[in-house]
Amino acid sequence: MKAIVYDRYGPPEVLHEADLPQPEPGPGEVLVRVRASSVTTADWRMRAAAYPGILWLPGRLMTGLTRPRNRVLGVEFAGEVAALGEGVSAPVQGTRVFGFSGKGAHAQYLVMPADGPIVETPATLSNEEAAALPFGALSALVFLRDFARIQPGQSVAVVGASGGVGIYAVQIARAMGATVTGIASGANRDLVLGLGAVQFIDYRAEDFTEGSVRYDLVFDAVGAVDFARARRVLKPGGLFLPLNFGFREMMQALWAKIAGGPRLKIGTSGDTAADLDVLKGMISEGKLRPMIDRTYPLEDIVEAHRYVEARHRQGAVVISVA
Ligand SMILES: NC(=O)c1ccc[n+]([C@@H]2O[C@H](COP(=O)([O-])OP(=O)(O)OC[C@H]3O[C@@H](n4cnc5c(N)ncnc54)[C@H](OP(=O)(O)O)[C@@H]3O)[C@@H](O)[C@H]2O)c1
Numbered sequence: 001m002k003a004i005v006y007d008r009y010g011p012p013e014v015l016h017e018a019d020l021p022q023p024e025p026g027p028g029e030v031l032v033r034v035r036a037s038s039v040t041t042a043d044w045r046m047r048a049a050a051y052p053g054i055l056w057l058p059g060r061l062m063t064g065l066t067r068p069r070n071r072v073l074g075v076e077f078a079g080e081v082a083a084l085g086e087g088v089s090a091p092v093q094g095t096r097v098f099g100f101s102g103k104g105a106h107a108q109y110l111v112m113p114a115d116g117p118i119v120e121t122p123a124t125l126s127n128e129e130a131a132a133l134p135f136g137a138l139s140a141l142v143f144l145r146d147f148a149r150i151q152p153g154q155s156v157a158v159v160g161a162s163g164g165v166g167i168y169a170v171q172i173a174r175a176m177g178a179t180v181t182g183i184a185s186g187a188n189r190d191l192v193l194g195l196g197a198v199q200f201i202d203y204r205a206e207d208f209t210e211g212s213v214r215y216d217l218v219f220d221a222v223g224a225v226d227f228a229r230a231r232r233v234l235k236p237g238g239l240f241l242p243l244n245f246g247f248r249e250m251m252q253a254l255w256a257k258i259a260g261g262p263r264l265k266i267g268t269s270g271d272t273a274a275d276l277d278v279l280k281g282m283i284s285e286g287k288l289r290p291m292i293d294r295t296y297p298l299e300d301i302v303e304a305h306r307y308v309e310a311r312h313r314q315g316a317v318v319i320s321v322a
Pocket of ligand 1: 040041042045139159160161162163164165166183184185186187188203221222223224243244267268269308310311312313
């Protein structure tokens, strides 16, 4: 099968096409014919071994200390079930599915545990749209629901509101009943307001941490704000939730717990079939929609990585797998 592989960490050019043996589903597994995937921030970070701060060591331990252990990248996928392993009766062959893979979706086939993060694709979504969801929407869901425990009526500032996670954070916070302020550059004003934000701040024209509005939650999907600045615009019991963190944020999270006042929480995203079903529910209720910025064919993966790494995308960068 055709796949995109990398054998050393480095710039987008380390990625190249290769012919790999088609994987076989083992007991309890399904074989998926991949039709669409995407390039996420996780993909370029793994390709470049570019982990923020103290995450360098766990990052390298996870992906391979001196070179990548798993040669194929790609965490989001959509396609159809091509074969079932022993003991698996559902989803039946031919079912359209999408999900989150730890084994690499930038290939024509991948194997998933049948009870893993893989669910049937809603009939209303194309493969490209389904592949645009899992990474960003699961991250937003887990951080907003489990770490922030957003309540209706709370005010939320989403920094990086037009990016891979931000476009879903705006929609999901709104679906949870929050009043959302989106922060991105001016060109993205209409897009962010169209996703459900009630206020928009252009970070190039105005520093929202110098403003007079106070928030229950500052959700930073970019790494543009630190705790000292976020505190200035948080209510006394408010929370700063940065997706990127290092040793400093770990210490600040501990200290804020002891000292009282605005808090900081750090955490990592999750990937379960149950949460994919939650996203499907939001889609069927019209509260969530996938957003695709660009679609590249698998052969143009280097270009797609360059674009995502520039950090100015508007939603997902999808890869179509012919
Ligand atoms: N902890 C976890 O488990 C976890 C999970 C998922 C992701 N992450 C991390 O979270 C980050 C989120 O990734 P992503 O895919 O959403 O990023 P992304 O798509 O690269 O973010 C781009 C967005 O950031 C905006 N932006 C750029 N500079 C900004 C600034 N100075 N102030 C405000 N907004 C700015 C861009 O707006 P303009 O284009 O308008 O400039 C665009 O909206 C990644 O670093 C990822 O590694 C962590």
